Amino acid sequence: CISGKEGSGTIFFSGCNLRCVYCQNYEISRGMAGKSITPDKLSELCLMLQEKGANNINLVTPTHYIYDIREAVLKAKSNGLRIPVVYNSSGYELAETIEEISNIIDIYLVDFKYMENETSFKYSRAKDYPEVAKKAVDAMVNKTGKCQFDENGIMKRGVIVRHLLLPGHVNEAKAVVKYLFGKYGDTIFISLMNQYTPVSTLADYPELNRKVTKREYNR
Secondary structure, three states: OOOOOOOOEEEEOOOOOOOOOOOOOHHHHOOOOOOOOOHHHHHHHHHHHHHOOOOOEEEEOOHHHHHHHHHHHHHHHHOOOOOOEEEEEOOOOOHHHHHHHOOOOOEEEEEOOOOOHHHHHHHHOOOOHHHHHHHHHHHHHHHHOOOEEOOOOOEEEEEEEEEEOOOOOHHHHHHHHHHHHHHHHHHOEEEEEOOOOOOOOOOOOHHHOOOOOHHHHHO
16 A cells, blocks of 8 residues: 555665664665765656656655755645655654654654664664554544545545564564554554564574564464
C-alpha cells in the first residue's frame, strides 16, 4: 500500500538519532554516505519523483532535518506537489516533532522496535525508547485518524507501524502487537517484518548473528 506497482519516491537522509547495532543501512545511518543538498534542491527532487510516477514522497530517517524538510515540502506543494508525503521513522520521536510537521505529512511509516527498556538500551542505546515511541505513535494517529486508501489500494493517509522481529525475541514482538492492537484496533496497519539479516557489526552480539526462523515468525 506504499510502493504499489509504481514505486515509492524514497529519499534517504544521512545520519540517525539511534545507533541500532543491527542496522542494515549503517553506512547511511552513521553518516558515512550521502551528499549535501539545499531545501530548494530537495523540493525539486520531490517534484521530479512525482513526475516519474511515484505513489508518494518517502522521507527515510528525516527527524534531524525536519525544518529543512518542512521548508522544502511546503515549497514543493506550492509548485504542484499532490502525492502524499510519508514520514519514515524509527519511532524515536518527540510528540512535539510530530506537531511541528503535521501540516506537511500524510502518512507515518513508523517503527515500534522494542517493548522492553533493557532491550532498547542494549541494542539501540535508548533506554527510554518504549515510552517515547508510545507517545510518538499516539501523536501520529491523532493527526491522521484511520487509514485511507485510493481505488488501487494505495495509502493516502494514516499510520503503518512496523516491527522487525529479532532472533530470540518472539515474546517481545508479541507484546508489541498486543499493545498496538489493544490501543488502536484496526485504526492503524501493522507490518510484521521477518527480513532481519545479520551484518558485520555484530561481533559483540552473538545472539543476533543469525536469521529469524520460520517457526519464530509464525509464532
